[in-house]
Amino acid sequence: MFEDIIxxxxxxxxxxSGFIPLHEPRFQGNESKYVVDAITSTFVSSVGQYVDQFEDRIAKYTGARFAIATVNGTAALHIALILAGVKKDELVITQSLSFIATCNAISYIGADPLFIDIDKQTLGMSSVSLSDFLESKTEIKDNNCYHIPSGKRIAACVPMHTFGHPVDLEKITELCKVHKIPLVEDAAESIGSRYKGKHTGTFGLLGTISLxxxxxxxxGGGGAILTDDEYLxxxxKHLTTQSKIPHRWEFDHDMIGYNYRMPNINAALACAQLEQLDSFVESKRRLSEKYNCFFKDYPIxxxxxxxxxxxxxxxxxxILSDKSxxxxxxxxxxxxxxMTRPVWRLMHKIKMFSNSYCEDMSSSEWVSERLVNIPSSVIL
Structure with missing residues (x-):
């Protein structure tokens, strides 16, 4: 059977013959043209026309009112959590089955992840598990949600759209609204994905993507924050540019800021890639259809x-039969x-997060022992 799959x-x-990677980039549009143009302009760092163009284009593509370009998806999530009001020693609901960047961004603030189980159909946060947790172990005081066992405020909820598959956004959005919890979508993996016709990353107060x-x-490296809130x-944008107060020559800063702005040379590449996004997604969906047809003849x-x-x-x-x-x-x-890979090690089993509050992880454990990613590049 394994030989047939290969x-x-x-x-x-x-x-x-030869090596087949898990996922490699495709450069077949205006990438060289735009990058050379950025180099010729001499604006290759965090100021330049392509940064502004990318923010405008990604906002229009996703349907968000605003986009802030960042150096990577982790930086985007870090700032998004700050914008959502997360503070040190508070709790952020998320999933254990995720890339470590999700929890790292939470940790940068000094907050702690609180792990909810996943749904086997979406591979992302389970709306049922989230509902059970919120109903039994939280309370609302002063228009905020608090975790009863620890007494800590739950400052945000961060579902992650695993491998590009949207979570049950309708129910999770409603649960967060009822329980007064800001929703921050980790849409790092789901650019081009939609739930009920609406792009992922645009359902909550904020969303983030990775490039x-x-x-x-x-x-190359890059990401973005999406939001409909003009103030945020x-x-x-202010926080990601070292919180510098605009002035023709003076250097003045009014709060702790971050060097998180996407460089113009990266934005040039992003603009060219964005022009091909729909065709890339169509290709990847055709590949998935072929895989699905093939695996129907196997116990996989x-x-x-x-x-x-x-x-x-x-x-x-x-999904294979067992870990063996x-x-x-x-x-x-x-x-x-x-090249094939297992899913990431569950976050609650990693040393740094082993003491974080954790709900039942039955589905996460089941999936982590069986799931394998197979080559998924855009087919030329």
Whole structure:
């Protein structure tokens, strides 16, 4: 069976031998033209026309009123949490099955993650588990939500759209609204994905995306904050530019700021990639259809987009029977120079977060022992 899978992957990527990466970028548009233009302009750092263009274009593409370009998705999430009002020693609800950047951004503020289980269909935060937790272990006081066992304020809720598959945004958004918790979407992996026709990252108070080198589109390094709140957008741009007060020559700063602005040379690349995003997503969705058709003949579950969702299928994922079979396939496929990877180690099992408050993790544990990502690049 493993041999059949590798043969099918090689057939799909038209590569009978050699290395097949998990996800590599595609540069087939105006990337060189725009980057050379940025270099020629000499504006290659955090000021330049492409930064402004990217913010305008990504806002229009996602449907957000405002976008703030950042150096990466982690920086975007860090600032988004600050904008949402998260403070030191407060709690932020998130999922344990996530890339560590989610929890790192929470930790930068001195806040603590509070882990909720995932939904096996979305691979993201379970609205059912979130509802059960909020009903049984929180209370609302002074228009804020508090965790009863610890007495700490729950300052934000951060679901992550795993591998580009949207979480149950309708229910999670409503739960956060009822329980007075700001919703900050970690949409790092889901650019191009939609839930009920609306782009991920635009349902909450704020959302963040990533343009890392392994994402659906890339600027090498880069990210963005999305919001409909004009005040937060202006404050976010201020914070990401060292909180410098505009002046023709004076250097004055009115608060602690961050050097998080996306460089113009990266934004040039981002603008070119954004022009191809729809075609990239269409290609990735065609690949997922072919994978799904193939795996129907095997005792392996291919993860498909959830109900009411349009997924970018950033990384395709399969579910094997158990951890032993998962490990055997990982070893075989990588020996055959076909890159495959397990899901990230669960956050509550990592040393830094092992003492964080954690709800039942049954689904997260089940998925982590069985899931494997398989090659997912845009097929030329």
């Amino acid at each position: 043969d099918e992957i090689r057939r799909l990527f038209k590569k009978s 890392n080198g392994n994402k659906t589109i890339t600027s 957008a202006k404050l976010g 579950l291919f993860m498909q987009e959830p109900k009411d969702s349009y997924s970018n299928y950033w990384l395709n994922a399969i 079979e998962r490990d055997a396939f990982l070893e075989y496929s990588n020996d055959q120079l076909v």
